[in-house]
Amino acid sequence: MDMWKKMMIASVLLISMLPASVFSLEEEKSIIIEVEGDAHKWEQYIKDYYPRIEVVHVYDTLLQGIALRGRMQELDRLEKAEFIKQSFPSQTYQVHIDESVPHVLQQKSPLLKAPYTGKGVKVGVIDTGIDYTHPDLKANYRGGYDVVDLDEDPMETQQEQGEPTLHGTHVAGIIGADGDVKGIAPDAEIYGYRALGPGGIGSSVHVIAAIEQAVKDGMDIINLSLGNAVNGPDWPTSLAVNEAVNMGVAMVISGGNSGPDHWTVGSPATAEDAIAVGASTPPMKIPYLFDRLYDKQISLYPMMGAPSWDITKKFSMLYGSKGKKQLRDATDQVVLMERGEITFTEKAKAAEQAGAKALIIYNNEEGPFQGAIEDKVSIPVSAVSKEDGEWLKEHVVQDKQWMDTRYETIVDTVASFSSQGPVTWNWDIKPDILAPGVAIKSTVPGGYMELQGTSMASPHVAGALALLKEAHPDWGPKELKAAILSTAAPVTEGGKVVSPTAQGVGKIQPLEAIEAETFLYDNRLAFGRVLHTREERTQYVTIENRSDTTQAYTFRPPKQKAGLRFQVPLSFTLAPGEKKKVPITVRVNQQQLPGETPYVEGWLELEDQNRSYQIPYLLLTKDTEFPRAMGLELALKPFSDEEYTYQVYLPLDADTLDVDLYNPDTLQYVRSLFEKKQIERGVVKGTLTKEEAGEEGVYLAVLTVRTGEVKQTFESMVIIGEDHIIEERH
Known part of the structure; x- marks a missing residue:
């Protein structure tokens, strides 16, 4: 059953930006622009020279921006003004168990209640909005803001407004539902911030504006179950998250659903001060098919939105091709269909109407899906x-023949879709911590649904912080983070501790965090990239005694490895309330490291008089491969059909960057899109005229990055023009 553990389904919400031409020039539209310099200065300028445009809001803390409402024709004129910075093109975000709450709260009995409920704690949910009329949420909903429509009604998108959404309501329920479903903190005050519109449409600017609004509204905790593919700590949303923490707000962010490969945690979960959350499994029975005659096991990947597989008797199977033709009577049988031509939902409806007891869809290409x-x-x-x-x-x-269903019980494994670190450039360990993110039942408009993804793991942590904040009102974001990370329990699989880059410090234990007597600050030891044969690196951990008695502390270094020598402090004591910043030094000899060891990672142990603490460490060798370009985006400039903007993220300087276009079907070379030389690290931005972008269509873009002797290539789909879509039929 290892295959199931490696392929559990992720819940994703794709976020993009609509081309400007879908709007009429006479239509009124709300937008947020980012400006150069002081936003208040340009607010007055707009009022003086563009009187038909309404200034709705000014952002001046995390973002120098202005929220505007007006006719598209007027906004188009304004967009050409020189003081408007180039907006960030759209990003694709991942947004990202019936008994997950008792599991997280370590409750052996459903009648046992946690000592705190989040009462009086303000939690902001930046997402697709919240259905605040839901009976499980309406008592705790306190308000919020909609940065898409620029009003105070952050309701989920309704059918009449466009493609409806439900993601934010599900997230809010995990945090603070109080009804048929109980959230982690059922008395928390929930605020909704709608940064993503119909179908999940939004941008980095919307997200940053929502963070700023939530900070100004006095949130104690903010949850962002969204992210992008940029594995770097200095993307604009990551920087905004760090600033919000500096202003006193705990930021909890889903790590992403692009695992299990390394380097897949995306911004803003890459923010150094955020709590980035990966997904684990709560106690679950996992079904698989078994044939005794052939001793054959077949892993099942349950589809999100359908009832759980609960078949206990042997069954026969009926082949339904791809489901386009009407099925004959399938009563008491399981229908087998091939993927393709029609949607999964249409296939399921066809099997259901034929009387089937279940449907199995097999892939039309190699591997599971x-x-x-x-x-x-x-x-x-x-x-x-x-x-x-x-x-x-x-x-x-x-x-x-007949098939049988068997079940395996699993608990506390890392979901394979859960994105892994490290983070490029600062080489940090992310995610920070794990929480349940598989088959999570929560609120959605009109009822309840099971979803899964790190989007569901993150609100478990946000809810847990609400419990801690109620118990300790004087704790700020640094104390909350230290408490929840210091008391986490490392996850093991097959008798071995899972890699720090997959789990951070381990699974969340909020009840232990409430009573924590020792805080470890900066307890993820990221020693960085070691480029020379012999190097010495030092990182620091700050230890605070939160108890009312003197505590003795002892470090136990990891088992010696060839090529590594750790130097840890001698035993010491701390008086009540005392802090101590202690150095941890590692000496590296890359010639002695065993074999090809690109990720040198493990755990140190710290003991006080009551318990032990596991501290993860990571260092990268000169042979470690990492992505040198990511996040390529190409989009029509807002309100324009003549000019494109592009951007791509480089974690390190590069000698050359070439982007070539290929036919996605034949893989034949078409043309060069652009090339740059001597590029500085960070967000690389530019513009292309319609002529430079070339013929409209869908292309496979191949990025080639060269730095010295190193050459890497990456692939990304891009669209030139506004009438083309990339569509996958299920």
Whole structure:
């Protein structure tokens, strides 16, 4: 069953920006612009010279920006003004168990209540909005703001407004639902900040504006179950998150659903001061198919939005091709279909109408896959790999054999979709911590639904911080982070502790955090990239005795490894309330490191008189490979059909950057899009005329980055023009 653990389904919300031409020039529209210099200066300028444009709000803390409302024709004129900075093109965000709350709160009995409920703590949810009329949320909902429509009604997008959304309501329920579903902090005060509009449309500017509004509204904790593919600590949203923490707000952010590869944690979870959350499994029974005759096991990947697989008796199977033709009677049978041509939902409806007890969809290309049902169905729907689907077709359907379902119980494993670190440039360990993120039941408009992803893990931590904040009102974001990270428990799989780059410090234990007597600040030891044969690196951990008695502390270095020598402090004592900043030094000899060891990581142990603390460490060798470019985006400039903006993120300086376009079907070279030389690290931005961008269409962009002897290539789909879409049929 290891395959299931490696392919649990992620919940994702894709966020993009609509081309300007979908709006009429006479239509009134709300926008947020980012400006050069003092936003208040340009506020007055707009009022004087563009009287038909309404200034709705000025952002001057995390973002120098102005929220405006007016006709598209007037906004188009204003957009050409020189003081308006180039907006960040759109980013693709990932937004990102019936018993997850008792599991997180370590409750052995459902009648046992946590000592705190988050009463009086303000938690902001920056997302798609909140259905504040939901019976489980309306008592705790306190208000918020909509930075998409620029009003005080952050309701989820409704059907009549465009593609409806539900993600923010689900997140809010995990934090503070109080009804048929109970959140982690059922008495917390929930505020909604709608930064993503119909279908999840938004931008970095919207997200930053929402953070600023939430900070000004006095939030104690802010949850962002969203992110992008830029694995760098200095993307604008990451910088805004750090500033919000400096202003006294704890920021909790989903790490991303692009695992299990390294370097997949995306901004803003890459922010140094944020609490980046990865996904683990709560106690779950995982179904798999078993054939005794062939001793064959087939992993099932349950589709999000469909009922859980609960078949206990043997069953026969009926082949339904791709589901386009009406099925004959499938009563008491499981239907097998191939992926393709129609949606998963249409396939499920066809099987349901034929009387099937379940549907299995097998892939039309190598490997397993993930999917979701977008409408209500009454039968379980699961995916299997192409290989397993073809085996079922040959040995079960054609031979008229029967299959059995077996179940395996798993708990506290790292979900394979959970993004892993490290972070480029500062080489930090992310995520910081794990929380349940698989098959999480919570509120959605009109009812309840199970979703999964780090989007669901993050609000578990936000809710836990609300409990801590109620218990300790004087704790700020640094104390809250230290308490929750100091008391986490490292996760083991197969008898071995999981890598720090996958789990950070481990799984959340909020009840222990409430009573924490020792705080460890900066307790993830990121020693960075070691480029010379012999180097010595030092990092510092600050230890605070929060108890009312003197505590003795002893470090225990990890087992000696070839090429590594750790130097830790001798034992010491701290008086009540005393802090001590202690150095941890490692000496590295890369010639003695065993084999190819690009990630040198492990754990140190600290003991006080009551418990031990596991401290993860990481250093990278000169041979460590990491992405040298990411986040390529190409979009029409807002309100323009003649000019494109592009941007790409480089974690380090580069000698050359070339972007070439290929036909995505034939992989034949088409043309060069642009090239740059001697590029400084960070966000690389530029513009292309319509002629420079070339013929409209969907292309495979191949980025080639060269730095000295190092050459790397990356692929990304781009769209030139506004009438093309990239569509995947399920």
